[in-house]
Amino acid sequence: MENSENQEQRTNFFQSTTAKMIMVGVLTLFLLIPLEYVKNLIFERSERKKEVVNEVAELWGKDIYFYGPTLRIPYKTYTETSVVDAKTKQVQIQKTSAINYAYFFPEQLKNKSNIKKNTSLKRGLYNNVVFTANMNFEGFFGKPNFEKLQIKDEDVLWEKAVIIVKTSNLKSIKSDLNIKLNSQTFVFESKAQEDRFYGELETNIFDYNQLKTNEKINFNFAMLYNGSNSVKFIPVGKTTTVNIDSDWESPSFEGSFAANTDSKTINKEGFHADWKVLHINRPFAQQHLEKMPNLDEFLFGVKLIETVDEYQQNERASKYGFLVIGLTFLIFFLIQSISKISIHIFQYSMIGLALIMFYTLLISITEHSSFSLAYIISAISVIVMIVLYSFSILKIKKFPFFIGASLTALYTFIFVIIQLENYALLVGSIGLFLILGAVMYFSRKIDWKNN
Template sequence: MLRSAGVRFLVVAVLGLLMLIPLLMVSDVVSSRRTYHTDVLDQVGEEWGGKQVIAGPMLVLPVTEDVVEQRKRDVIDPATGRVMVHEASGLPVQESYEVTVSTARDPVVLLPGQFTARLSTRTELRHRGIFDVPVYQATVEMEFDFPLSQAEKLLVGAEKVDWAGAQLVARLQSNRALRGAASLKAGNTDFGLEPRNDDEPGLSVALNDPRGHDRYALRLDLNGADSLRIAPVGRTTKVEMRSDWPHPSFDGAFLPNTHDITDTGFVAEWMIPHLARNLAQASRMPASSASDMLRQASSDTSFGFSFYQPNDFYQKAWRASKYGLLTVALTFLTVFLIEGRRETPLHPVQYILIGLAQAIFILLMLAYAEQIGFGPAYALSAGATTLLLTAFGVFGLRLGRRAAVLGLMLGVLYAVLYLILQSTDYALLAGASLAFLALGATMYSTRNEEWYGPTGSAGWLLRQKPVPPPLPDAAPPQSPPLP
């Protein structure tokens, strides 16, 4: 390796860029482990009940119309009791008559007027291998009424509502999530809930004549994982959610009007008017279209919260791999400045070993974090890497006391990196500031450096033998002294 500081700096810079290869490989390992972790969460969550979205209830009122039809029938001879036939053709004699037939029309679909829902969840941790999966048990209590007076306004001609065939329908994400109580009450009347019979998940119940009831109360107990949502089906919708999960991520079509989050859980409230969602309060449509409306409400207008796990160690390990180049570059710069006084420059292989140790640090941190948590894993991995590189500086790089400078820099670097990984919002600010300060410190430390080498010319690119100075001219012969 050439003695020129400029050449050595360029070589170190190229080696730093080459360290992107192991850092990218480490990043792939982190992503693979994170994907595996996500798959375990999804698998256990689906076995427990999965994501839950509640849409409904909805009241479906059958509509019929009496239609007079013209029909024909064979004429019976009253004397013989036989069908009369034409003498010429032998065909039966027929007569016309009228019959009134009750024909089914598109039903009336009503959504609730005042809709109030209270949802509360209790979190449990399920274990699968080395992973903990948060799941919940939820209690859903809904109170609602229906604007029955709107039904008559949608009728046309001689149509009439078949009140006895009224059916209440609600949609769930999955029926297998239902546990414990599931009841529908109107005053002192209990209705028996049944699964829907139209290949859609959810519940249905025959209400007979709903005109005898003013308000309904529906209660469901269900299991779930990852998220809980509900659709605002009422003309006026008021929803309250309570949970013991301290890190909710409110999502969906609407954010809560108010919320209170503590270390022991949260309470959130929504108040949504009918103008805020594109659902008709009263409409006429086929039963299949009514199911489509509930499905659309589930996907387009539902809201709630997800069980967010803030800044988990997979996110931190992935971000550490992204900051890995900065960590390697700062370490290389420190070693470069420390070893500048050595008679023999360090070999590129020694720089590569330093970079590989810092790449393996990320794998160590992730592997131990899966077993003992992020904080202890980070302290153990950072301490081991700092001791290793400091010992390498003493015995491998022959830095002597200057290896203490390397150890101190690594301690500060890993402490700053820990703060960066802990703060998602300020990570970019901290990382950019650290890079700027490191560059400024390098500029200051190398302000007197002779980048072209001791010769001070472009000849630093080639090793040329020094040109010997010219020999002095031979002294002129002296004449012998006079006698």
């Protein structure tokens, strides 16, 4: 008698609302496992895209960092050593000389660059957006101030001056490199790369005193680059002016110096930006001894970014997977409680797996089209599947239509949040507040004691 009563109590418990709530809750947590696999899939596809982009950048050209031009003039230094004669015991002074170098930055440096994007490079599923940069430089060097460096004029080797340019991307230069110094033209030649990041271009030697005009050497030259990701400059001029025009619609201005806000424009056709950096704006001198200093911390310029990364959007969408599963199960559970219709845990599992399939459809379709189109196709497919399945498990026809409307509103709400940047948290919080209010409203008349 007692055994039958215990069995009846256990049966009643498993059929109770509490037990069903526990099972649905456990199933929701269990579905986080396949959802996590989906997130890992998105991460793997994203990393694969990065690998392909890096491979293409290696072949086409990477970031363009420009350092120069710089005037290098050698000078003599002397070392005196005392030598004692073994026989006479007299002390003799021997004087030896060595060659060192002084580096001088230009008084004025102007750059005008035009950057055009190239979308023709495609490898596999990925379109790799790179660019071609046409860069023109002009300016002048003033008379080197060796007195400030405490070097005598007679020790300066004026006849062995050269112009040096350092750049991060020698192999992607696509133009002949000639520099005009006053009335003469010189050819840049590449030197052995001592710096792991910068390559070095250097002219043949020339006599500074013969080349100068009114104590100045004017220069101008042009460089055509293949590049990707960014274009940046070091402001070596006493006055450095940079003007960049591009058909890229999504620039990010970076570095130690901001672009002029009065002339900066960004629209669908591209952007224009100007920089003007004075020597008082930067904490380094116009002349240096022994070697050119590392000035990477003073780089400034533009990074050409993709505003919409489909894998980032997929990742953001997958983060709402738990919310979608939980709210969908809650809708079915409330319908079950209100209508007294029994929904088996297996049927909940099928609905949960259909919701997981949304994210695999989304990532696979996105790779062949836009994220927005992929989201619409995936959402409609999953909603139609669940609505049709609901017709077979729910007796009243109005419930499947209610489920379809609810899922449509939920997926639309998540899509809006994904598109927002600054207001995502605000809109998300308001949306969740309204969802909670709707759940409280529809569950207010449920008699939990009789369930």
